[in-house]
Amino acid sequence: MKLLETVKINQWNLQSRVVMAPMTRSFADLETGVIHPDTVAYYAKRAKHGVGMIITEGIAVSPEARGTIGIPGLYTEDQTEAWKEVTAQVHQEGGIIIAQLWHVGRLSHSAITGGLQPVAPSAVQANGLTHRVGLPYETPKAMSEEDIQKVIQDFTKAAINAQLAGFDGVEIHAAHGYLIDQFQFPW
Template identity: 60%
Template sequence: MSTRVKKKLMEPVQIGAWKLRTRTAMAPMTRCFADDETGVVGRDVMEYYRKRAADGIGLIITEGIVISPRAKGNPGVPGLYTKEQIESWKPVTEAVHREGGRIIAQIWHVGRASHHELTGGWPPQSASPLRAEGRVPRFRKPFDTPEEMSIDDIREVVGQYAQAAKNALEAGFDGVEIHGAHGYLIDQFNSDVSNRRTDRYGGDLAQRLTFMKEVLNAVIDAVGADRTLIRFSALKIDQPDYMWEEPEAAIRTFIEAFKEAGVRMIHPSTMNFQETIADGKTLHQLVRQFWDGMIVGVGDLDPDTAEQAIEEGIIDVAAFGRPLIANPDFLHRVNQGSPLIEYDPKKHLATLE
């Protein structure tokens, strides 16, 4: 890591309704430390997020929080659909706010990336009855074949997203991020890999984005565009090498859908921020060609790469993932030019520090 002062990274910024102390974010990372039966979080989760807020992280985006029992795809993930769950998040948001931080809930439905033993005996839901390849993370059983969602199912789930957003504000969150990436439910509708429908939710890419737009409209109606962030990607958990056939055209189509839904803030997601995907440009460079609103950038960023990307106007806020798991004092170390502790999955997957 360079010792060059990170002036842009450390400056305050207004993004939507959120006045951030720094242009940094904690990326959402599944930790599975909630009570598996109830989806309730405890004091350890509160302290985990409080430490990152105390370090000066501008925006904390939580781990994925499921919007219903059938949205669940890992053991131990938290929920935001019962009164008990809402109440359990209040000490977390209060602790972050006491430290001067901002925290938003990532609202999540995994769709077909699940197993009936995790969803209360119900089959997973998806755009089409096509099984994902691979096994459920931390559960070690193959993904189940999903049930194709009916129009009534779609209406119900759209409503669950909106209610989860309202519940997030009740729990004290500053807003929400809709998880529309990585091969989960919204992305299953977006992708021709998992969506073979012949109704208005199927067809070409623009038409397949219909479900995503309905979720966006419902959430924005519930909590406002200035409190709604949307994460999207080509990347899929069951197909890590997947990429759109024509990345520039696909990104343009996504951006048009976001503008149509009234979105103001987006979070394009990739595993490698510096990887070029078309015409020598990265995902975020291509996104910036069509989007002049706020962009949260993510993808194995380090402080130097993040500083440069902000300086060049490619992104507005830099999100860091594993370095923040391993280093609760991440920004302190960056400011001091101190070495970062390397992320160790054997240690850090098993603990919540």
């Protein structure tokens, strides 16, 4: 069966053609965004059982990038260090692991971001309630050019931290109404 055969894609030798899509696990500390030891076991188990490439759940690039509780980060040294064990275990089991970098923009609340007002291209409140917390979305701060540059720097730092943590690559989440996607709509 071709699905379970090895394949070479660019520089990667995958143990199978199975790619695991991102799924929010919320295995991180609520305050620090440092992953819980269960995260290591979760991703290593998938590689051990033949997943060729794993794309992680969304990993916040900054405190204000979080849209729900328990979301891991990749913007501090402690977060980066914790991810090293995940990548080492996945590699030991023969897998490739990609960090999905994420900023939710207006789809957040200051109760989730540590008191920081959500940011977005425009000051337009999203409809609905925050994931798992159930609070109505707040009206975000319309981003200035300085805010946009900060977010670019946050993504850059998270990508560098991903490399330091041993990830094989990064994926930038730019869909589903999150920050980058929000720039495409005339709110």
